[in-house]
Amino acid sequence: MHNTNWAILGCGSIAHKFAEDVLATEGAVLYAVGSRSQEKAENFRQHHNAQKAYGTYEALVKDPNVDIVYIATPHTFHKEVTLLCLAHKKAVLCEKPFAMNQEEVEEMIAFAKAENTFLMEALWTYFVPHYQFALQTAHSGELGAINSLKADFGIDVPKNPSHRLYNKNLGGGSLLDVGIYPLFAALTMLGIPETIEAKATLDTNGIDLNCDMELTYANQVKAHLFSAIDTQTDTTCRIELEKGTILINSRFHDPTNVTITKNGITETLDFPVSVHGYHYEIVHCQEMLAQGKTESDIMTFEKSLQLISLLDQVRKKIGLTYD
The missing domain is CATH 3.40.50.720 (NAD(P)-binding Rossmann-like Domain)
Structure with missing residues (x-):
């Protein structure tokens, strides 16, 4: 090979x-x-x-x-x-x-x-086993339809104008750096929302220190999302379904475990990784190249376009602009 x-x-x-x-x-x-x-x-x-x-x-x-x-x-x-x-x-x-x-x-x-x-x-x-498991479980129908989703990603980074997260010229702020993960969770679990509402606390240089988002889907299903660089949060993703709950434990975007509650019974499943967990996307890219493909069949161009569209819509709602 x-x-x-x-x-x-x-x-x-x-x-x-x-x-x-x-x-x-x-x-x-x-x-x-x-x-x-x-x-x-x-x-x-x-x-x-x-x-x-x-x-x-x-x-x-x-x-x-x-x-x-x-x-x-x-x-x-x-x-x-x-x-x-x-x-x-x-x-x-x-x-x-x-x-x-x-x-x-x-x-x-x-x-x-x-x-x-x-x-x-x-x-x-998208490629880490615990998230693929949560995604497949949510979409399998075994727990019924999704009623709501709540995801957060907040880190408390000391304010420092020279730090990348506080530098507007480097795309600083919470939304693009960590808010993308709750938005990604909503997109992959629920799809494209019908409406988006958002509010944020902006720093003096215009970056968002934190951002609160609410996405509404058909049948009034809602996703409540939050991101921050000035506040530490649990960084979990909780999906409430008709017949149970899926909790992607902290930190939900990293390799972690998933707790399933069904019929009053709670079970936590572990998904250990050998190093950090980036090797799953590394292997995927190598497979795509070996097959002569120019686009991923998992993280497709369409998915990236949908995600950046959501980010743009939230930025517009909170008045976050970059040169």
Whole structure:
């Protein structure tokens, strides 16, 4: 079996976790890392024993041995770096959010299709076993129809203007960074809502410190969602159904366990992972490349477009804008 040479662009905390999972995945090779700083790239390379370190993104994408690039830069650079990779026929797994708005996502997808090159949004939760189990259970009908969904993702990050989450130029704020997960849960469990209401607390520079969302579906089914960077929350996802409850325990977007309540009986199922859990999407991307596909059959372009549309609609409701 052909090994897949992975390259990572960006050297932040998530890139380190992803690198550890690449190293633990069969058929995956941590081939290269790229940064705008040669020193950062070299330190990352040495730490994870990658083969190559590049001090520019351009140099990395010109390496003929790179099969696929994982983009772990701040949100505002996702479109630019994705287009650069695709222009050099490099398959791309781009961290969420895919881009800053629907227009950018549409441009990325159109370019991937034109270049006939694989592109996928790295929303890893979709691939982790506990979430797939919860999704299948909710949709199986064994617990009846969904009556409501409640999901939150709040972290308490000390206010620091230089921190990425508080920097508007880097796409800071709660919605795009952590609010995307509750929205993703509502989208995958319930689909497209009929209406969206939202309110937020905005910082002095205009980013959202927290965001409260309510999505309404047919038959008055509602999803209550919350995100924050100034408040720690349980970070759970609770689905109430006609005949029971599905509780995806903290932190619901990470590998965790799921508690099912039915007929007065409660059972918690564990889904242990070997490293962080990114290897599920890594394996999926490798399978897609091996099959010659240019689009994921799980995290499809349609799903990414639906998700960014929801994010755009919430941003409009709360008055959150980015240049």
